[in-house]
Amino acid sequence: MNFLPLIEAKREGKILMRDQIQEIVREFTAGKIPDYQMAAMLMAIYFRGLNTAETTALTLAMRDSGDVLNFPKDKRPLVDKHSTGGIGDKVSLPLAPLLACLGFRVPMISGRGLGITGGTLDKLDSIPGFQTLLPGEKIVAQVQKVGCVICGQTDKMVPADKKIYALRDASGTVPSIPLITASILSKKLAESLDALILDVKFGCAAFMQSKTDARKLAKAMVALGNECGTNTRAILTDMNTPLGRAAGNWLEVKESVACLDPRSSRREEAQPNCRLPIADCQLDGLRTLVLDCAAHLLVQTKKSKSLAAARRLAEACLISGKPRAKWDEMIVAQGADLKAFNRKLALDSTAKAVVEVKSEKAGFVSKCDARVIGEVIRDLGGGRLTKESVIDFDVGVDQITKPGERVEQSGTLCRVHAVDSASAKSAIARLKTAFEISAKRPAKIPLVVEIIS
Numbered sequence: 404m405n406f407l408p409l410i411e412a413k414r415e416g417k418i419l420m421r422d423q424i425q426e427i428v429r430e431f432t433a434g435k436i437p438d439y440q441m442a443a444m445l446m447a448i449y450f451r452g453l454n455t456a457e458t459t460a461l462t463l464a465m466r467d468s469g470d471v472l473n474f475p476k477d478k479r480p481l482v483d484k485h486s487t488g489g490i491g492d493k494v495s496l497p498l499a500p501l502l503a504c505l506g507f508r509v510p511m512i513s514g515r516g517l518g519i520t521g522g523t524l525d526k527l528d529s530i531p532g533f534q535t536l537l538p539g540e541k542i543v544a545q546v547q548k549v550g551c552v553i554c555g556q557t558d559k560m561v562p563a564d565k566k567i568y569a570l571r572d573a574s575g576t577v578p579s580i581p582l583i584t585a586s587i588l589s590k591k592l593a594e595s596l597d598a599l600i601l602d603v604k605f606g607c608a609a610f611m612q613s614k615t616d617a618r619k620l621a622k623a624m625v626a627l628g629n630e631c632g633t634n635t636r637a638i639l640t641d642m643n644t645p646l647g648r649a650a651g652n653w654l655e656v657k658e659s660v661a662c663l664d665p666r667s668s669r670r671e672e673a674q675p676n677c678r679l680p681i682a683d684c685q686l687d688g689l690r691t692l693v694l695d696c697a698a699h700l701l702v703q704t705k706k707s708k709s710l711a712a713a714r715r716l717a718e719a720c721l722i723s724g725k726p727r728a729k730w731d732e733m734i735v736a737q738g739a740d741l742k743a744f745n746r747k748l749a750l751d752s753t754a755k756a757v758v759e760v761k762s763e764k765a766g767f768v769s770k771c772d773a774r775v776i777g778e779v780i781r782d783l784g785g786g787r788l789t790k791e792s793v794i795d796f797d798v799g800v801d802q803i804t805k806p807g808e809r810v811e812q813s814g815t816l817c818r819v820h821a822v823d824s825a826s827a828k829s830a831i832a833r834l835k836t837a838f839e840i841s842a843k844r845p846a847k848i849p850l851v852v853e854i855i856s
């Protein structure tokens with residue numbers, strides 16, 4: 404293939420044809436285009452962009468660069484959720500079993516964390532015995548039998564994305580909306596989904612920091628998903644504050660299991676420092692997002708007529724306790740040692756040092772900076788500085804006091820779980836800077852700010 408004229412065409416802002424894009428993806432995946440030429444093409448795309456037809460062609464060519472999951476015919480729709488990532492974002496964990504109990508099939512192919520953002524697979528790796536790497540046939544078999552699986556991509560799925568993403572990372576071409584859209588959707592479309600809900604986050608700890616950029620990305624992904632035949636919707640959600648009250652791999656598994664516990668709403672109300680109605684203080688953020696994602700998928704697949712009816716259905720299902728039992732079924736199907744898991748769950752902490760971060764004054768929490776908390780957890784060993792970094796599952800932050808809640812002088816802002824007291828001590832100083840306390844109760848911060856359908 405003579406690749407140079409195609410690079411020059413894109414450099415000049417010309418439109419590439421579908422067969423040219425298919426050939427580029429095929430040849431690059433087969434190692435027949437050198438990295439320096441592909442990097443030049445990616446940079447040309449970064450500056451010139453791709454139109455809808457080009458982005459669709461790129462996405463489908465990337466999806467078809469490897470195996471696509473092939474499910475038998477079944478009346479249960481195939482659905483999934485994708486999040487652009489954030490601190491404490493553990494929605495996938497309780498959502499998968501909830502969706503399975505609502506009559507969906509959920510082939511949830513997830514990723515690992517890099518930098519401050521946690522990854523679903525890293526969280527699940529903290530469960531004794533749990534296997535995240537499954538062959539394609541096992542993924543399909545488990546989805547058919549249990550209703551849900553949460554696992555990693557097989558080596559045979561979307562190999563083009565792996566190669567292109569590595570080059571984007573090394574060539575400064577990650578923040579391109581058509582390239583991000585194609586990368587995310589090629590992987591989701593390889594799951595053969597009927598419907599997809601996207602949680603696109605904005606804020607200081609999000610991939611897209613401004614709401615405007617997040618909206619642009621969400622609109623591009625929704626348009627492309629629908630263009631490719633998967634009913635796709637997005638919600639724009641706030642990621643200035645961590646989601647829920649815990650961040651860190653094992654601590655997030657614990658919080659997810661608590662979210663599935665039918666008594667969890669009562670427990671949240673019983674939080675000692677919550678003086679606001681539950682919906683006002685993002686206290687129920689995790690539960691809200693889990694139920695919202697489920698409700699959208701119920702509407703998208705026409706299982707419910709309205710969002711309000713869908714939410715009631717999802718809530719009733721969560722309260723029934725069935726998704727909690729489905730969680731155990733799912734993790735056992737993926738090799739978890741249930742007894743060891745339950746023993747671990749009963750512990751207050753699995754880290755060597757647990758220390759409370761105390762407020763220096765009384766007042767209302769007006770800010771709880773998710774980026775600072777994410778950086779502290781990464782530096783405690785809970786996240787990756789490079790792809791090769793080894794993760795400590797036990798470190799993290801929990802009992803986070805959320806914006807809108809009152810705290811007394813010397814009251815707990817959060818707790819830090821660390822590998823030793825020296826690292827806990829240095830984390831405490833940094834964690835204090837994440838919180839701002841004001842005399843007046845701050846205005847309510849909405850979690851879900853927009854729906855894009």
Ligand code: URA
Pocket residue numbers: 568577582583584586587
């Ligand atoms: N996540 C992905 O999978 N791909 C991107 O390009 C960006 C975020």
